Amino acid sequence: MKILDYKSDSEILFSDLLEKVRRIGVDVLRPAANSVDREARFPQEGIDALRKEGLLSAYVPQTYGGMGLSIVELSAIAHVLGQYCANTAMIWVMHQIQVACIVHHGQSSSFFQNYLRQLVEQQSLLASITSEVGVGGDVRTSIAAVEKTDSGYTLEKRSTTLSYGEYADGFLATARRSPEAASGDQVLVLLERADTTLTLTGSWNPLGMRGTCSPAMNVSSTFNEEHIFSTSYSELSTQTMVPFSHLLWSSCWFGIATDALARARKFLQTKARQLRASSIPGDTHLVEASSQLQLMRANLHETLYEYAQMLDTMETLDDAVSDLGFTIKLNNVKVLSSQLVVQIVQQALMICGMAGYSEDSPFSVARHLRDAYSAGLMISNDRLNITNASLHLVYKER
Template sequence: MNAPLDRGADVVTTAARHADDVDRNGRFPIEAVRALKDARLLSLLIPVEFGGGGASLFDVAEICTSLGQRCASTAMIFAMHQIKVSSLVAHGRGSAWHEDFMRRLCDEQLLLGSATTEGGIGGNMRNSICAFERDGATFRIAKEGALISYGAYSDAILVTARRAADAPPSDQQMAVLEKSQYRLERTGGWDALGMRGTCSEGFTFSGEAPVEQIFTHDFAEIASESMLATAHLLWSAVWFGVASDALSRAQSFVRKDARRHPNGPAPGALRLAEATAKLQLMRSNIVEGLKRFAKAQQNEDDLNSMSFAVAMNNIKIGSSQLSIEIINHALLIAGIAGYKNDTPFSVGRHMRDALSAQVMISNDRIFTNLSNMLLAQRIDQRLGE
């Protein structure tokens, strides 16, 4: 086991201890997040030169999976934070302010949130109504109807807006605002089916900061080169963790049942085998995606290619669908023992958390985008690269 996973072991234990209470009360997993900070895992992706761990995305994905097996809300918060860190690393170099902020993030273990959605645009983060209003060396922003996961608990928030008041909705930039530089006015709660500890409440976001805190790269570039691929891969790693734990519970149920049926296959054994095949497919999908992303990061043309975008989108869709199928198999295997919340075989929380997968960047929206891409993109019929 490598060093990041060693440091994550205590965090996983802490997350597991409080997972039921976090879910039951829809509260922020403060104990697990504090453990993440104590283990210095929030700076895992930041290069060593800035004081970070210099870890690979694969290391981060492994921790997402381990946390997902115990508390999906903690895992998703960790994943969302690292998605913003990945954009900071990929697009903050060369900016004195952003490089200094990376050092501060490492020193203080700052938790990053994201305000990329907005009321009135139907969840499409690639369009904005609000704009950065520049006044000399400072800018102001006011964003209404933003759904900000763990916004009330973030130490800084990365926010998107139009470049200027006269810019089209798709001409966006992104800026980092520290907690002292913005105000949040809560406009909606988070009494959700699953992922209850993410506290993804609605806010009106307003703030003012120096212009140097705006990334020089267009948000379209940030989204395509770091954010979307990292999101699809790390979210998938979380869902894999949730699904694998559900199947592990089902396996324990089958083993227990097998002791009562020594002369033949235990009921549920066949369905367990089928679900295991689906889990292997899900794992292979994610691992191949991580390798594909690592390779594309060495080639800017590949990173911005349509084939890469199609591959990453398909990973998200496949993982979101397979996780639900696997957990449903686990439920059918364990039966009423899986349906109840007070048994060792319960998968109720797993199913509720996994159902979020299809609506976090809606699969329907992704399918629409894919259908347009595939009009111009040839379907790859090769087995090899």
């Protein structure tokens, strides 16, 4: 008896969209990925292709003309993009994190409502300015402060890394609420490109994720009071920025690992056909890597779907995400995903051998491995493990 698989209209539409993303990956991202990496250049063709399909407003509600996708659907897209070009995937993900901050915390303001409509129409690219010289990597602390002037407000900030800043149309920046405010009393501010000056203060020649173009920059901007989010950054970060970052970054890394394993599998299949053998050296590495990928998927998806359910009831979101158990779980997702992506790519390298080590081979995972090593540095795993260790001392398992 055949079991029919009934899908809702929305599922069918998203399936079609995901297939369109895969086609962009095949036709645009993969052919350019090596040159993006080699030249440490912005993946302009990839972002343009996503912009053309309206995917920069994927999370913007349909009320404003966006796609109104869920975080689960964003994760699926990030996973696909990560299989073709991790740089494009990470830039798209970081942009979506900024969009989510506006969607979740700005809709009560007519200014941000209009900005969302403008974002949809222009397919604007948003970047984040949370890093700062002198705070030791602690994004919940700021030295720079919002300052009131006779004509509005100003912000001067020295950023240690400003991803794709030169190519962004707008920025969400953290700062102290005022010059008199404590370092942890932060607000988030929307800086528009026309009113913002970026001054390059560092170079960009990293090991991996080279196309994100994230040098140090000094930022100077002017803006009106309506650009300042009414929600404190502490609350905004807990409810939106941290969950979106950990889950969507992990989705991107999941994509890197998926493609590395696919290359290793294809390498073994090709070798097995050549040798006319049913079992060849490297099989055990493939089995182990496959198990690790399954663990990565299960760990990510459990917390992803849990957070998605929380978003369905925004009124109680703060209580839900502030739960110590969820915080521990969320941090674990990021740490484990960033560790597993490296391990899986390393297993793929062992399977492919010199073919995986060579930059010019169709089985190369050199770029994958270099990109994967950045994962443990994006909000340091050491910092998250220290946080979780402290939380475990007071958390009671339910």
